[in-house]
Amino acid sequence: MDLNPKYDDYDFPYTAAEKQDGHAGHLTEQQIALVHQLRMMLEAEGFTKRLDTLTLLRFLRARKWDVNLSKRMFVDCEKWREETKLDETVPAWDYPEKGDIQQYYQQFYHKTDKDGRPIYIETLGGIDLTAMYKITTAERMLTNLAVEYERLADPRLPACSRKANNLLETCCTIMDLKGVTLTKVPSVYSYVRQASVVSQNYYPERLGKLYLINAPWGFSTVWSVVKGWLDPVTVSKINILGSGYQSEILKQIPAENLPKAFGGTCECEGGCENSDAGPWHEAEWAKPAKWETKKGDDAAIENKGSSIETPEVTTGVETAEAPEKSEAKVEDKAAA
Template sequence: MTDRTLNSDQQLALHALRDSLERDSLFLDSDTLARDDPTLLRFLRARSFHVKQARQMIKACLEWRRTTEGEGIDALYRRLDPYDYPEREDVFKCWPMWFHKTDKKGRPLNIQSLGGVNMPKLYKHVSPERHWQTILVNAESLQREVLPAASAQAGRQVEQALVIVDLKGYGLSQFWQMKWLAKQSFEVSQSYFPETMGQLAIINAPSSFTAIWGVIRPWLSPATISKVSILGHDYQKTLLELVDAENLPESLGGSCLCEHAGGCHLSNAGPWMEGRAERRERINGQCTGSGG
């Protein structure tokens, strides 16, 4: 089930959604979107427990998962490992995006550092299409591998991540370079991976962020906006209230260095790495079932 208490109306909505999905056989045997209560509740919460709207959202999500990039998310995830692909080091020089350990609530950290964004430089090493695909498999890894592993470590259901976006050195010119990608990323996250972000902490926000936020804000749902905390340069105390120092990279005010891996941004450190080689073999060998 889920660790968040439901009232009677919400319980009825959950049962009604499940009955509707089963009655109309919306899921195929090959679909890998989980059908458990926590997953269905994510879609219900994203639509304020309106059953018909949540059902339509799931239907659209299933269609996207089956067809995205002309092959579907499962085939893409088999082909492109978000933690180990040839261009990863070059991508991370321009736009590092990684999972790193967990916060005090057991939520995985999803960290992005945007100060080095340089799209023309990036596209000399990886095509725009390939880079977009790395963003998609990174998003898929959260629900497919990261959250289940964080839940196992915590001994309870962990449904969301703490996202930290570091804007040190970031400016308007970089935002305009990546505007389309940012918009598409938010759309994918809100439409196909709803309610997987528990909190978004934006740190080192520059003076130009007021203009940037004015462009971004209309892309976001009210629920997403309510989870955003915009911090300046004095953010360390706030982050350390959320994350133990040994789990927070030193670059963000913690004490973790992950020296064995060449830095926290390259380490993939977290419970999701336990047994991952075997898990990738299973992913590469099959893509059926109802698990996420």
């Protein structure tokens, strides 16, 4: 690991706990050289943001250390960020329709797994795009997805890294397929397909473990399609479980951190899906995100911006094919 003082301004641990090839703190001289090469190539084209070592490593790993492919992926991501005005949107984003959307589709972060990673939960069985698009738009749903990825990167993962005392860059994801029948598959697939483009192309290397629970009869057919979107390394992180999933998930997630609805013992006041409980809200570990407009000494995530008009997504998420396979959050997903 060769830190660059111009870009590597980390206020959290930046060495991975386990020795993994190509991960921070466990790099070869050749890999370090490739980081420098990618950064110089991007600087030569005028890029000045997100050139820190950890970010560049994620793009390099996603493209198997091919510098030219990694550069293309990074440039495409920056173009998308500019087109969607994402940097301006994140601090001001408000999603007041979330409560109404939750009756069809829940997405939330909740505490951490045994490795200290944020737990992310999605429920897909209630997805009804016709009803959901009467409440919001596809563009706003995808913008909210991107904003949550940004808030995962900062402040969630840095807070978890501080608490674990080692670098954490990925999530432990639970996707609940209960209620996903064959008649609902086209609707679920439609949204998941759009979301996976965002996840794969713009947020690589964010999946740690994925548990697909309550997998319905016939799911193997759907899975055969989903697997085609993903890198084999990603596929190895995915566990497909039926209705008797609890014992397997509890090997990775403490019962007190898992919502009772999913076999754990946690019952947050107001519902686990609304609590956003985790180290990112604990004073000992939380710090304001770099994108956040600070208010007093509050170090927790703030999501109090007024409703804004979101620029139309122009990246072809409706129909575009991902240029190369990379790690996706099949959730967002399945999705991603």
